[in-house]
Amino acid sequence: MKHLSSKILEQMLAHSSEGIIVAAANDPDFPVVYANPAYERLTGASADELRGQCLPLLSGSILDEIQTEQLKAALTHGDSYLTHLAGRHGDGTDSVSQVRVEPLYGPRDEVDYVMVSQTVASAARGGGSGVEVGVLQREIRRVRQKVTSMGRLDSGTGLFQYEYFLELAKRDFMMARRDKRLVAAVLFDVVDLDAYGQTFGSKAADSCLRMVAAQVSRALRRSGDLCARADGHTIIALTHGQRVDEVRALAARIAANVRGLALHNPRGSYGRYVAVQVGVAGRIPDKDYTVEVAIEAAHNDLQSLQPAQKARYRASA
Numbered sequence: 001m002k003h004l005s006s007k008i009l010e011q012m013l014a015h016s017s018e019g020i021i022v023a024a025a026n027d028p029d030f031p032v033v034y035a036n037p038a039y040e041r042l043t044g045a046s047a048d049e050l051r052g053q054c055l056p057l058l059s060g061s062i063l064d065e066i067q068t069e070q071l072k073a074a075l076t077h078g079d080s081y082l083t084h085l086a087g088r089h090g091d092g093t094d095s096v097s098q099v100r101v102e103p104l105y106g107p108r109d110e111v112d113y114v115m116v117s118q119t120v121a122s123a124a125r126g127g128g129s130g131v132e133v134g135v136l137q138r139e140i141r142r143v144r145q146k147v148t149s150m151g152r153l154d155s156g157t158g159l160f161q162y163e164y165f166l167e168l169a170k171r172d173f174m175m176a177r178r179d180k181r182l183v184a185a186v187l188f189d190v191v192d193l194d195a196y197g198q199t200f201g202s203k204a205a206d207s208c209l210r211m212v213a214a215q216v217s218r219a220l221r222r223s224g225d226l227c228a229r230a231d232g233h234t235i236i237a238l239t240h241g242q243r244v245d246e247v248r249a250l251a252a253r254i255a256a257n258v259r260g261l262a263l264h265n266p267r268g269s270y271g272r273y274v275a276v277q278v279g280v281a282g283r284i285p286d287k288d289y290t291v292e293v294a295i296e297a298a299h300n301d302l303q304s305l306q307p308a309q310k311a312r313y314r315a316s317a
Helices: 006-015 037-043 065-077 130-152 162-179 193-200 202-219 244-260 291-316
Strands: 019-024 032-035 081-088 094-105 111-124 183-190 226-229 234-240 276-283
Touching: 019 037, 037 111, 065 081, 065 094, 162 183, 162 226, 162 234, 162 291, 183 202, 183 244, 183 291, 193 202, 202 226, 202 234, 202 244, 244 276, 276 291
Parallel strands: none
Antiparallel strands: 019 032, 019 111, 081 094, 094 111, 183 234, 183 276, 226 234
16 A cells, blocks of 8 residues: 655645644644644634744643643643634634644654644534533633733733742742752843933833843743743743753843843943843752742852943943
8 A cells, every 4th residue: 555645644734624733742842843724724823933933722821721731731641632712703703613632653652743733613603502611611710810810910021920930930849859850040130220210211111121021031932931020120030941051041142132122221330221130040959959049049140240241231332
């Protein structure tokens, strides 16, 4: 029997009415490597936009908290996962989509990829099936969770509030200690933000911090990354599974992106533009290396690098 060629299989996927994306399973972010035209039509996202991005279902805005935990468990153990999502088309028609996640095994019988298939299960303006009732209940639960989360977010930056960040970080440290996985804490201190506010006003200073926060959260998009506002001028982040030198290089790129915003700060001591100081600390957690110890170590690192950073910022300004 003749085997189907890869070209034939690609055409089958392209002509399928079922939306399909494929993501790499050997990366904790499960980056998308393929999206067929049907998935583009269903979601409105192009294949080019999706490629290399974290699996959409893990973004935190599609599934509710319970569904997300179930999906993560399935991905961890290489299991299948099935759920339903509610949506609305531009013509006002309500729809319910069935979403299925399946592991794809490579030649060594290891999970190399995961496939997400999405099919519109029903569409109607009124009434409802048992599936639709179940989806409605999940949507109500998601709204309730969003209302609850409003108290967990900093209104100025959109990042987590520091107290909630600590709660999540302590949980992550316990898991990292169990799995013997490195965790790094990163501090981004916006230099001379008070002087910026005195020059341009408090609203401008708030906007400045918000733009810096966007640069941090945009770069730290791995599924396990956490970002929070630590105080009036400092942003804190937690990231997993990367060596300290890799995290420091990433933090340096973020600092360069902040300088690239070219936010003029004529009274700043680090040059003509708004800049951030960076402190990094990381290792595999143990009974002596807690969240608080990691944050303190990152703060000490920030203080120790201050003179060198100041000279570097001035030279680049």
